[in-house]
Amino acid sequence: MVNHNGPxxxxxxxxxxxxxxxxxxxxLPEEEIVYYxxxxxxxxxxxLLSEVREFVINIIDYFIIEKKVKAVVLACNTATSAALKMVQKRYQIPIFGMIDAATRRARQITKNKKIGVIGTEGTINSQAYQRSLMADDHSLEVFSAACPEFVELVEAGKFTGQEVENYAHKYLDGLIDVEVDVLILGCTHFPYLIPVLQKVMGEQVQLVNPAVEMAREVRSTLEERKMLKKAKNQQNKISGQQFLVxxxxxxxxxFLEEGSKFLGLPNLEFKEKNIFV
Amino acid sequence: MVNHNGPxxxxxxxxxxxxxxxxxxxxLPEEEIVYYxxxxxxxxxxxLLSEVREFVINIIDYFIIEKKVKAVVLACNTATSAALKMVQKRYQIPIFGMIDAATRRARQITKNKKIGVIGTEGTINSQAYQRSLMADDHSLEVFSAACPEFVELVEAGKFTGQEVENYAHKYLDGLIDVEVDVLILGCTHFPYLIPVLQKVMGEQVQLVNPAVEMAREVRSTLEERKMLKKAKNQQNKISGQQFLVxxxxxxxxxFLEEGSKFLGLPNLEFKEKNIFV
Known part of the structure; x- marks a missing residue:
């Protein structure tokens, strides 16, 4: 029996x-989370895919046994490509991945049927987004671009400024030329760069943030299954207990300074919990 | 009046x-070439595109004025994306680029309509091959992957071996998963790696080398325009006069040692000619 008040x-x-x-x-402001x-x-x-799968299984086991979670989100494109289907079969609780909700949304909102996807080299070369986009609709034109430096800029706390804009032009000018009208941010680091990405692509291009689509999907699935938290009176509180590494x-x-501002989590701190020892 | 015996x-x-x-x-074994x-x-x-265009114009001017060339080949994907259309308008002689002959060929030979394109990050992100492929045929599924390390491996003279195979798997496994049946080598460095690429992709995948398609196009265009060299009795001779940097x-x-073997040009040597001073 799943605990509906679990995180x-x-x-x-x-x-x-x-x-x-x-x-x-x-x-889902009433829900509690635990981040690993x-x-x-x-x-x-x-x-290797097999390594990533093992890490993911270890973490989900820890989530279920120690944290009594009621659902799991693979908040990582690589983990989603490598392990989502496998862990959805292995566990009873709902498990969500980064890709399919985002590609459904992109297909809904494109008008000219030209969709851009950006991500790390690994995610782009895995073809996971491209495959998901084209699975149902062969009339789409999908253009992808690997943007490796974006991750390093974000990890260095650089979310705006000339250097970021220069990289954005380098990576995105080809997508602007082919006139994509939707751009999927296929890396969880990229939403930090949304102001620059929107400026460079132009206002006519709709950015799809897979994190938003995923959160909507989590909400509607938990609603359907009557798994939303009963006690709605308390706002989510952030504590180091919830953010583990x-x-x-x-x-x-x-990153912690810039990231906590951007995320609106001023007291963000991490606690070390090595479950792999 | 173009000199039909020009290089x-x-x-x-x-x-x-x-x-x-x-x-x-x-x-075109009877023809002479000059390489810059x-x-x-x-x-x-x-x-910047504007810089590349200026370099290309400088070199073509040098070719026409000093070397009396009868045709020019942009043997470079970046130069093709940046300058082909512009120089075709600017000059009277035939000028050939890397992309369109290759994408025509790929469209002809694909059976499952799934085509892979690999290249440098710059070429992939320019969307030049993807755009050319999809221009006429919206039923195609095009999957692309940036393979930056391949260039460094080739420049270090590493064309085969475990390291090359490991990179090939890293870059290409996603394209194998989506079952492309044609792979375009969208970088002039990559043909050195054909044995490894064919092994990793499997024999059922047809590799398209744009250099081959371009050479066929040059031959048929020069034939049509009756611009092939008249004197057919002499085999092409290689000399440092022809290879300028x-x-x-x-x-x-x-590179010179491995490259000259691979190319079958045992006496390959370069002469310095800086036309930009």
Whole structure:
């Protein structure tokens, strides 16, 4: 029997998934979350699929046994590509991934049927978004671009400014030329850059933030299954108990300062909990 | 009046375009070529379009005035994306680019309508191949992957071996999963890696080498226009006079040794000719 007052577990290889946590707070303000950033094994992108799957299973087991979660969000594109289908079969509780809600939304809102996808090299080369987009609709034109430097800029706390704009032009000018009217931000780090991305792409291009689509999906699924939290009177409180990482030495102070402002979580702090020992 | 016995001019930012020179030798063995590698401005990828256009115009002017070329090949994907349309308008002689012949061929040979494109980050993000593929045929599914390390492996003379195979898997496994049946090698460095690429993709996948398609196009266009060389009795001879670079210090000895073997040009050597001073 699932505890409907249990938290929602979010997992990522690091801090990128915090943009997903923010949307969960926005769309499900009564719910509690527990966040696990597997910084010990960061980044997941270059690892073998089998390794990523093992890490994900370890974290979900920890979430279920120790934290009594009622649902899990894979707040990480690599973990979603590598493990979502497998863990959805393995566990009884609802488990959500980054990709399909975003591609459904993109298909709904495109008018000219030209959709852009940006992500890390690993996510773009996995073809996960492209495949999901084209699965049902062969009339779409999908254009993708790998934007590796965006992750480093975000991790260094650089969300705006000339350097970010220069990289944005370098990566996105080709997508502007082909006139995509929707751009999917296929990396959980990228929402920090939305102001610059929107400026460079132009106002006529709709940005799809998969974290938002995922949060909507979590809300509607938990509603359908009558799994939303009963006690609605308390606003979500942030504490270090909820934000866990496997290696705290890999969280940069610079990111923590900029990131906590951006996320609207002024008291954001992490606690180390290595479940892999 | 164009001199039909003039050479064909090939330009690139470096040594990648030598794979194009090889196919020109194969398909037009009676013709003479002059190759210009603009190593002073290498790599073209990260530069502004306006800069690349200026370099290309400088080189074509030099080809026409000093070398009396009868045709020019932009043996470089970046130069093709940046300048082909503009120089085709500006000059009377035939000028060929890397992209359209390759995408025509890919469309002809695909059976499942799933086409992969690999290239540098710059070429992939420019969307040039993807746009050319989808221009006429909206039923195609195009999947692209940026493979930046391939260029460095080739420039270090590493064409085969475990390291190359590991990178090939990292970059290509996503394209294998979506079952592309045609793979376009959208970078002039990549033909050096064909044995590994074919092994990793599997024999059922057809590799399209744009250099081959371009050489066929050059042959048929020059035939149509009755511009093929009249004197057919002499085999092409290689000399340092034909292979020019703007900065010879940037040609690695290691590449020259492996590259000249691969290209079947045992006496390959470069002469420095800086036309930009």
């Amino acid at each position: 929602i577990g979010l997992l990522d290889s690091g801090v990128g998934g915090l943009t997903v946590a923010r949307e969960i707070f926005n769309y 950033g597997d910084t010990l094994h960061l980044p997941y992108g270059p690892r 496997s290696d705290i030495s890999r969280i940069s102070q610079q | 064909i001019g090939l330009l690139d930012s470096g040594v990648g375009g030598l794979t194009v020179a090889r196919e020109i030798f194969n398909y 590698g603009d190593t002073l401005h290498l790599p073209y990828g990260p530069r 703007s900065d010879i210090s940037r040609i690695s000895q290691q």
